[in-house]
Amino acid sequence: MDDRAELNVVRGEPILRLERRLAHPPEKVWKAITDPKELVAWFPAMVDYTELRPGVPMRFTFPGEAVVDGTWAGEVLEVDRPKVFMFRWSHDVLRFELIPDGAGCRLVFTQTIGGGGIGRLGAARSAVGWEDCLTELVAALDGVAASPNGEFLPRVERYIAAFDLGTGVLAEAGDDRDIRFVRDLVWKPADEVWSVLVEDAAAAVGGQPPVRAYNEHIPIGTVTAVEPPRILEYSWLHDGVPVGRVRWTVVTDPEFGTRVELSQTLPRHLIALAPEFLAAWHVHLDLFFAAVHGEVRCGWPADRVAALTERYASIVS
Numbered sequence: 001m002d003d004r005a006e007l008n009v010v011r012g013e014p015i016l017r018l019e020r021r022l023a024h025p026p027e028k029v030w031k032a033i034t035d036p037k038e039l040v041a042w043f044p045a046m047v048d049y050t051e052l053r054p055g056v057p058m059r060f061t062f063p064g065e066a067v068v069d070g071t072w073a074g075e076v077l078e079v080d081r082p083k084v085f086m087f088r089w090s091h092d093v094l095r096f097e098l099i100p101d102g103a104g105c106r107l108v109f110t111q112t113i114g115g116g117g118i119g120r121l122g123a124a125r126s127a128v129g130w131e132d133c134l135t136e137l138v139a140a141l142d143g144v145a146a147s148p149n150g151e152f153l154p155r156v157e158r159y160i161a162a163f164d165l166g167t168g169v170l171a172e173a174g175d176d177r178d179i180r181f182v183r184d185l186v187w188k189p190a191d192e193v194w195s196v197l198v199e200d201a202a203a204a205v206g207g208q209p210p211v212r213a214y215n216e217h218i219p220i221g222t223v224t225a226v227e228p229p230r231i232l233e234y235s236w237l238h239d240g241v242p243v244g245r246v247r248w249t250v251v252t253d254p255e256f257g258t259r260v261e262l263s264q265t266l267p268r269h270l271i272a273l274a275p276e277f278l279a280a281w282h283v284h285l286d287l288f289f290a291a292v293h294g295e296v297r298c299g300w301p302a303d304r305v306a307a308l309t310e311r312y313a314s315i316v317s
Contacts (some may be wrong), residue, residue, distance in 0.1 A: 005127035007163045014120045016111040016127055020134055024106045024141050027100040030082035032141055033096045033107075043074070043137035044129065052079050058087055091115045091256060109134065118256050121184040124159035125257075130154060148223050153293050156186075157286070166286060168278045170266075170316050177245070179264040179277055183285050185292055187257045190250050194229030196292050197248060209234040212288065213248060216300065217280035218264070220246075236264065260288070274316050279308035 006017045012120065022029055032038045036047045045060040058074035078086035091114025099106040111126060113119045131149055139146035149155070160166050168181040185193055203226050213232055214220045221235030221242045221309040230250050233241040244265035251259050256305040260282060266274060283305050287297055 003131070004158065005131065005235075007123050007127070012314045014113045016113060016123055016125060016130065018127075018130055018134060020107045020109075020138060021101065022107055022138065022141060023103065023104045025103065026082040026100055027204045029098055029105055029107060029141065030085070032137060034085050038140070041140040042133050044133055047087075051078060052076065052081075054078060058089070060089055091119055107134075113255055118180075118253070118259070121165060121182060121259060122186075122257060123163050124156045124165055125184065125186050127159045128155045128161075131155070134213075153290060153295055157290070160289075166282055168282055168312075170274050170278065173265060176268055177266045177271060177274065179262075179266055179274065179281060181260075181262045181281055181285055183195075183260050183262075183289060184258055185250075185258040185289065188292055190229040190252045190258065193250050193258060193260065193292055196288070197232065197250075203228075203232055212291070214246070217276055217305070218246065234252050238270060243270065260285070271316075275309045275312035276305075278312040278316070279305045282308050282312075 003020070008015050008017060018305070030091055032042075034052055036049070039047045044165065045062050048061070049056050049102070050060040055074050056076045058076060060072040060074060062071075072090045074087055074089040076087050078084055078095075082098055084095065084097050086093065088094075093112040093114070095110045095112070097108040099108065103165055107132065111130065113123060113126070128149075138145045149305070166181075166183065168179055171178045197212055199212055201210050203210055203213075205223050205226060207223050209220055209223055217238075219237040221237050223232070223234045224245060225231055225233035225247075231247070233245055233247040234265055235245050244267060246264045247262070249261040249263075251261060255258070262285065264277060266277065272302070283301055290297055
């Protein structure tokens with residue numbers, strides 16, 4: 001059995017799926033996944049409801065040290081003891097299915113991710129989070145301490161790649177085109193993200209963009225707009241003349257976390273540059289994501305840019 005999460009699309013909805021083989025009978029596991037007192041040992045939030053019946057409201061409260069603030073609402077959707085427990089948590093639907101397997105059972109967990117494209121952006125961090133939660137569940141059932149699954153950054157990066165969450169698009173923008181990327185930054189505070197972007201420098205209109213805001217593939221002009229900690233915009237040049245703008249936008253969403261939106265306007269007559277620019281920003285945002293999570297990587301991976309340029313050329317041609 002592969003312990004890694006899968007991301008599938010069913011009837012247009014992204015569904016995260018994990019499966020575990022448990023050395024315990026369904027009745028014991030059922031209590032661990034439905035009893036609020038048992039959920040404390042492994043579920044990421046405190047869970048409160050009055051009875052285990054479809055239609056009953058649920059409340060999810062995060063502990064004080066959690067990166068997520070506040071209390072979230074939900075609802076019990078399905079109860080089939082000791083087989084299926086399903087409920088809504090904010091925009092998402094979580095489903096636990098227990099399948100007898102010898103003296104134990106298999107747990108099939110799915111998260112139907114709500115929120116459209118913005119919700120899907122967080123699938124990689126959700127996969128890592130549920131891996132950790134299920135590890136805690138197994139340990140609680142076994143009566144032992146959970147062993148760490150490894151560092152967050154390399155694990156979430158693997159899922160970003162596996163789920164294709166880092167890919168940019170070339171969109172119509174009037175007579176021109178727009179290169180667009182949207183990347184999840186988990187729940188990092190906007191001030192912290194901004195500090196990484198500008199490296200604690202004071203970006204100013206008319207000045208040069210901060211080093212971390214550009215790369216060698218896109219000739220830069222001057223800063224045209226600054227609204228800390230949310231917006232940084234600058235012009236980019238072709239043959240020494242400003243022909244468009246690059247815009248970084250940091251968005252903090254109380255329901256979906258923090259994300260960065262990057263766009264670059266591209267005049268239609270320069271469309272041949274799109275694959276290279278898409279590849280460069282793809283790699284740039286990978287490095288930015290790592291930096292936001294505390295790992296500054298030196299050196300520009302030119303080979304990866306070249307490989308991605310070929311990939312984007314096949315998409316935008």
